Amino acid sequence: MRASRASATRELILTAAERLFAEHGVFAVSNRQVSEAAEQGNNTAVGYHFGTKADLVRAIARKHSGQIEEIRQRMVAEIGDDGDLRAWLACLVRPTTEHLADLGNPTWYGRFAAQVTTDPTLRQIMYEESLSSPSLVRITAAINGLLPDMPDEVRAERRDMSRQLMVHMVAERERALADGTPTPRSSWRDTADGLIDALVGLWLAPVSTG
Numbered sequence: 001m002r003a004s005r006a007s008a009t010r011e012l013i014l015t016a017a018e019r020l021f022a023e024h025g026v027f028a029v030s031n032r033q034v035s036e037a038a039e040q041g042n043n044t045a046v047g048y049h050f051g052t053k054a055d056l057v058r059a060i061a062r063k064h065s066g067q068i069e070e071i072r073q074r075m076v077a078e079i080g081d082d083g084d085l086r087a088w089l090a091c092l093v094r095p096t097t098e099h100l101a102d103l104g105n106p107t108w109y110g111r112f113a114a115q116v117t118t119d120p121t122l123r124q125i126m127y128e129e130s131l132s133s134p135s136l137v138r139i140t141a142a143i144n145g146l147l148p149d150m151p152d153e154v155r156a157e158r159r160d161m162s163r164q165l166m167v168h169m170v171a172e173r174e175r176a177l178a179d180g181t182p183t184p185r186s187s188w189r190d191t192a193d194g195l196i197d198a199l200v201g202l203w204l205a206p207v208s209t210g
Helices: 002-024 031-037 045-050 053-079 085-103 109-117 123-131 134-146 152-179 188-204
Strands: none
Touching: 002 031, 002 045, 002 053, 002 109, 031 045, 045 053, 053 085, 053 109, 053 123, 053 134, 085 109, 085 134, 085 152, 085 188, 109 123, 109 152, 152 188
16 A cells, blocks of 8 residues: 555656646756645655656656657567668657657657756756667667768767757647647647658758868
8 A cells, every 4th residue: 555655656746747847947846846736745755756856857757768668669670670761760750759649638748858958967867768778779770771971970960960859849849739839730640750851851961071
């Protein structure tokens, strides 16, 4: 009974923190505010269940990354060894958009990820979670294999560009849905299509030789 109650409390805190961090930024939100939003009378509940704010951020990231990784592993397995660049880039984009579509509206993970990845003290948490993903390692290797002549520094730059584009376009659509404002694409699936189109163009763009 105590274990199940603690688990329920942790879930309430995670949900409240994700929403508040997404809407206001991580360091603009106090543990007291998270506790109150989670309807916890004890203002030390956040620290008791999660430790530091960085630990709480990591817990939120892991809550979603596990489900996203399952989708991505399925997609990678379906491609096998025959995927073209578009197919591999789809494996980067669609797991997140599919996950958000499954959650229904409103969601906060897209905006949460954008807040965290733009914070110099916390973004490493998101990167570490990504680097631990076997499917992302496989996708990176496949893209590298399809573009063998691309200089390493350009490859690294375009990975950064791709990450920024995906994170912030997803966050912008999520924000528009939460606010009830018009969106360029009618669904998360269509949003993924547009992102994949843009990423294909980004990766195939000519490289200036200076």
